[in-house]
Amino acid sequence: MTDAVRLGKAAEFRPARAALFGCLTILATLFLAPTFGVVLSAFKTNREISLGEFWSIPATLYLGNFGEVIGNPAVGVYLLNTLLVAVPAAAASITLGVLAGWVFAKLRFRGSELLFLGVVSGMFFPPQIVLIPLFRLFGSLRLLDTLWALIITHTAMGIPICTLLMRNFFATVPNALRECALVDGVSEWQTLTRIALPISLPAIAVLATLQFTWIWNDFLWPLIFTQSDDKRTIMVGIVFLRGQYSVAWGLQGALSLIASLPTLIVFLFFQRYFISGMTMGAVKG
């Protein structure tokens, strides 16, 4: 097929393509509308919102909501709690995923495929299934209403996806690299930490972003496992940030925007590692 023919085809109207494009546009709009609504309400006064002007452009750029949220000492506690859960839980699940992924990719043993499937199948259980058993378990361990319950749960829930991603990434690391290190007398641990991990930074960056965002944005576990105000995480905090008789749309909008900043920062930080081709030059090519 010549280029001219191919170009001619591309310029044709294709109904299936147009329909797909239309569907995606509608989905994107539905998906973005709430975010847009939150941004709008964050810059409005309560009076404006009460008048039913929810979707209108703010009359003035009102920053009072942000001032009030930042001035609220509870918000600082929420943010700190979330950080104290998200960072260790993300780090622990990624560490365990790296170790398990290396074993499943490079140190296969009899039954390792089956075990791998067992670990990964953990992803397919909805959290609601384990909610009550976990609640009772943490209750008997006296860990309810502590951040430990959240850290442990998020670490465990993160292991399947971390193992799956790291195993699949390590599978692309040439075996010859490990074998060369082994022949040279380098230990398995050194091979993993000094060779495999540095060339796996893109995968780890993706995982870190995913895990951090997922844990940061989680609502279910902190809602169930914590009760006191000083143990709440930010997502639960947003909900409880309301007047006694009214919903504080403006305040919640502002806090939602502030709460999404850390995940944005994490993404921007790891974005530079989101590059492929780190293994280029290792083997022929």
Add this chain to the structure above:
Amino acid sequence: MSVVELRDVRKAFGPVEVVKGVDLEIASGEFVVFVGPSGCGKSTLLRIVSGLEEITAGRITIDGRDVTDLPPGDRQVAMVFQSYALYPHMTAHENMAFALRMGGMPRGEVERRVAEAARILQIETLLERKPKQLSGGQRQRVAIGRAIVRKPKVFLFDEPLSNLDAALRAQMRVEIARLHAEIGATMIYVTHDQVEAMTLADRIVVLNHGRVEQIGSPLELYETPANRFVAGFLGQPKMNFVEVGRALDGSHAVSTPGGREIDLPQAQFDGSVDTLVLGFRPDSASIVEPAHGHLVGRVAVIEHLGSESLVYVAIDGAKDLLVVVAPGKSPLARGDEVGVRLSASGCHLFEASGKTIPKGSPEWRSVT
């Protein structure tokens, strides 16, 4: 003294035995090449020596020490991989120093060794580059350097040149030969390229289907192959094979597919040998008038290489085309009827099973 000894080494992957009992002794400073077609077990055998593959049966000793059950890192061997296997995030210098540093060697000694290896391999100016900034040949040198710095008892090369283009391969071949001469280390080299095997080896080990077919110096194997497989594997272009029959009058002659006879003086066949395969190398035969040839056929293809031409002749009654080396300015054309004349001294005889009928044997005494 032998540095590497293999005793009845066997390796099976599940029910499939890929190395079927190999015995081998390699002397100190020797350059041994494992050669054979794909899947013959040569790479597996090398990996067995390195320790990357465990064996199913047998013993391996390196420098007098039984290493059969030792992990690769304790065997004092260094390996150069086909894919180079350079650590992509490290510079050439770091690649070479890595294993030494991990082993706790003092920094000064590491630097001294890296500098020495870089000098030997002439890569001093490339040390700060990462693998992706190096060409194929340069990467291979760094990979060899990484082996040199460890001062191993044995160097193992797993098809190290097969990813390079033809010109670079020829150059690196010379450099590896030079390296062996300079450091005098024991080297085991795996290749499927018989030119590399012939040019580099002190001794060649020809493998086929997991078995050693023959071990010997390149010329020994070239001139007195133990069987048809070795005869056909070594030499470029390959040896020609023609099925021949014994002359009916019981003389020393064999009859060719065209019905002509080649007299092999003093050849004596015992009664059990019936079907024979005659082998001759392309450069030991010549193109003659049809009337004077031992074999007669038509020219199928001519390859002009400049200094010489390869003439492919289709013989009636023979499956494969025969190759004969002719002078560079050969006037022959496709379709010409030609004769192929053999010299008795250039002929090899094989039994139907492939086994060579030795020239000095009762079956064939001194054909000269």
